[in-house]
Amino acid sequence: MVLFGSPGTVSGLFLRIGQCGFAAASVVIMASASGFSTATAFCYLIASMGLQVLWSFTLVCLDIHALRLKKDMQNHVLVSLFVVGDWVTATLSLSAACASAGVAILFDRDTVICRRMEKMSCSMFQISIAMAFISWFLLAVSSHVTFFLLVAFAASQQ
């Protein structure tokens, strides 16, 4: 079955490149923002987005390999592996992005921390969190497609 975004297709490759790029941008922007280490949530965002860069980059390489050699990546074992990896990284990314967004809103709206402390780069926190949400959304698309493929395999073998 060839779905939009399934592993080993051009659309799947672009989804993975998008995930990897936005996650890397999120890490770089957050790490270069001054004062990020005051909140555990921001450090967790860097760790989680770093993991997502590694995972998506591995799959970018696998997709390029499959496309160049015209291999079929849709066997049961590989798809199961993708499903587990995708769900774990997607849950971690969403939780990190939401935790950081909670803290950023607290800094910016609920308290006067952003206005008082000049050395906190609050706008960079927000850009980094927006990148993390975009990256999570692309990963969510991929993970639903792989889960769909896995269940379709399981149903076809019954």
Add this chain to the structure above:
Amino acid sequence: MVLFGSPGTVSGLFLRIGQCGFAAASVVIMASASGFSTATAFCYLIASMGLQVLWSFTLVCLDIHALRLKKDMQNHVLVSLFVVGDWVTATLSLSAACASAGVAILFDRDTVICRRMEKMSCSMFQISIAMAFISWFLLAVSSHVTFFLLVAFAASQQ
């Protein structure tokens, strides 16, 4: 197909009762904690858990109805509806729980807000967030089961 936790079964009913109960406990504990309105994330947790109580309670009623009259709830339209509702509420619940956890960790570990401000009931925030995570976990189980059922339907009709 009868899976653990699928709609219209006893295990599914218990999952829904668990979701509803833990979400209601989370709302009650958070709303009775003093100082919760200082953070937008805590207000969002109350709204999101309130939505989950409504959704899970509706499904508890539907499951009891199906079990009493021995009706089969597993038709394509109903399962599609459950999948969409489950995924929306599960994503909202996870994001609310994570945003609140980020703020609670900021209050408790990263800053001295919890120790300085006696009138903030930080331990009640934490209990409420733990309840929200348990409720989200039970909802995640239900939503994966319904998604599995939907894909199995789609695959069997091809």
